[in-house]
Amino acid sequence: MVERVLPIDLLIGWFKRNEIKGALVDLDDTLLDTNAHFGKWIDRYVSAVVEKNPNLDWREVMAKLVETNNRLYETESVRRRKLAMVAKELDNVFGTYPTFVKHADIVGQIYRKVPLELEGARQTLEMFRAAGIQMGLVTHANRGWTEKKLYEHNLNHFFSHVVIVDEAKFKGPKDWLTAAKSLRLDPEEILFIGDNLRGDIMAAYEIGARRVVWIESPWSVYREGEVPEGVIQVKSIKEVIPALING
Numbered sequence: 001m002v003e004r005v006l007p008i009d010l011l012i013g014w015f016k017r018n019e020i021k022g023a024l025v026d027l028d029d030t031l032l033d034t035n036a037h038f039g040k041w042i043d044r045y046v047s048a049v050v051e052k053n054p055n056l057d058w059r060e061v062m063a064k065l066v067e068t069n070n071r072l073y074e075t076e077s078v079r080r081r082k083l084a085m086v087a088k089e090l091d092n093v094f095g096t097y098p099t100f101v102k103h104a105d106i107v108g109q110i111y112r113k114v115p116l117e118l119e120g121a122r123q124t125l126e127m128f129r130a131a132g133i134q135m136g137l138v139t140h141a142n143r144g145w146t147e148k149k150l151y152e153h154n155l156n157h158f159f160s161h162v163v164i165v166d167e168a169k170f171k172g173p174k175d176w177l178t179a180a181k182s183l184r185l186d187p188e189e190i191l192f193i194g195d196n197l198r199g200d201i202m203a204a205y206e207i208g209a210r211r212v213v214w215i216e217s218p219w220s221v222y223r224e225g226e227v228p229e230g231v232i233q234v235k236s237i238k239e240v241i242p243a244l245i246n247g
Helices: 005-015 032-053 057-077 080-092 103-113 121-130 143-150 172-184 196-208 236-244
Strands: 024-025 134-140 162-164 190-195 213-217 233-235
Touching: 005 121, 005 134, 005 236, 024 162, 024 172, 032 057, 032 103, 057 080, 121 134, 121 162, 121 236, 134 172, 172 196, 190 196, 196 213, 213 236, 233 236
Parallel strands: 024 134, 024 190, 134 162, 190 213, 213 233
Antiparallel strands: none
């Protein structure tokens, strides 16, 4: 009779073989479905404006909104005020002032609500914890909204350390290094998981990471850059553990 090897034993074996003692994980679009959350409220926002202005084309407005938001990211990063700036620019472009600005409260719901948890997120964290490794979180968003997300999803207890990168700045190597030091581990002893190619994946390699998982971001801006050699690529958090133990 062949003895069955449980997934947790395979995961523990992977960590031991690779000398991994900790994991640093991103939050938005890694554990939470933040892109879909934004998409839902932006869709409602554009639809409400177009309903009041039938001469506007929904697709044209949406395309301009996405283009403007992506461009402003270069200077505004993920500041909440960026949404108000997008609204003003759309009014200028389409000559509709103050329609976009007046309806901005709809898109403002993004920060009053929280994204849904991605399938497999909690199970992955539970498996990591069961495997006996330390975990930390490195996220880039408004602090108050981040704390709300962690509280409402009861995720805080998984992490011994949480690094929240200032929303006016950009996530990079120093933020991941700060988190690694908080775990009292060297980067080569840590598994890094994130969706932002530059801010998560390339940044992790820059500080000496050996084991990195890239969850391909649904946001085009976070897919910009060159994928380092050796990166484990998956489509979602639920694929991470199978990719590790079967790779």
